[in-house]
Amino acid sequence: MTEKKKKRLAIIAHGGTIDRLYPVFILASAAAAMDMEIHVYFTFWGLTMLRKGAMEKAGLPTMYKDMEGQLKKKLGEMKYPTPYEMLKRLKATGMLKIYACSPTMEMFGLKKEDLIPEVDEIAGAAAFLDIASTADVTLFV
Numbered sequence: 100m101t102e103k104k105k106k107r108l109a110i111i112a113h114g115g116t117i118d119r120l121y122p123v124f125i126l127a128s129a130a131a132a133m134d135m136e137i138h139v140y141f142t143f144w145g146l147t148m149l150r151k152g153a154m155e156k157a158g159l160p161t162m163y164k165d166m167e168g169q170l171k172k173k174l175g176e177m178k179y180p181t182p183y184e185m186l187k188r189l190k191a192t193g194m195l196k197i198y199a200c201s202p203t204m205e206m207f208g209l210k211k212e213d214l215i216p217e218v219d220e221i222a223g224a225a226a227f228l229d230i231a232s233t234a235d236v237t238l239f240v
Contacts, residue, residue: 106135109234115144117157124185140227142200154183
């Protein structure tokens with residue numbers, strides 16, 4: 100009997116606000132529950148969330164800033180994990196790989212030591228496209 104190939108989810112995370120981070124990690128959590136490999140490529144403003152301490156400070160975009168306190172309060176009441184807590188839980192499953200965009204790192208003057216320890220690899224677009232080309236689902240968030 101041949102072993103069934105594990106399905107793959109590839110996500111390009113380009114947003115650096117909490118309303119962009121939650122969908123990335125909610126979709127990744129659903130994929131983990133479905134026993135899928137998860138590959139997330141953080142680029143542009145999404146990459147800024149991989150800076151040590153940045154994800155914990157993520158807020159809503161200016162357009163929705165007036166609703167930020169209410170959102171965070173409701174999430175707290177629901178005992179909903181923060182995006183960084185979700186990331187750490189996903190990493191603990193062994194199913195999530197995190198990639199930091201190397202050109203964006205250069206553009207923002209970031210070094211690997213500036214990033215959270217959960218980052219698996221620093222990669223350019225071509226390297227991630229190679230991974231995404233074999234994914235069953237690819238999303239841009």
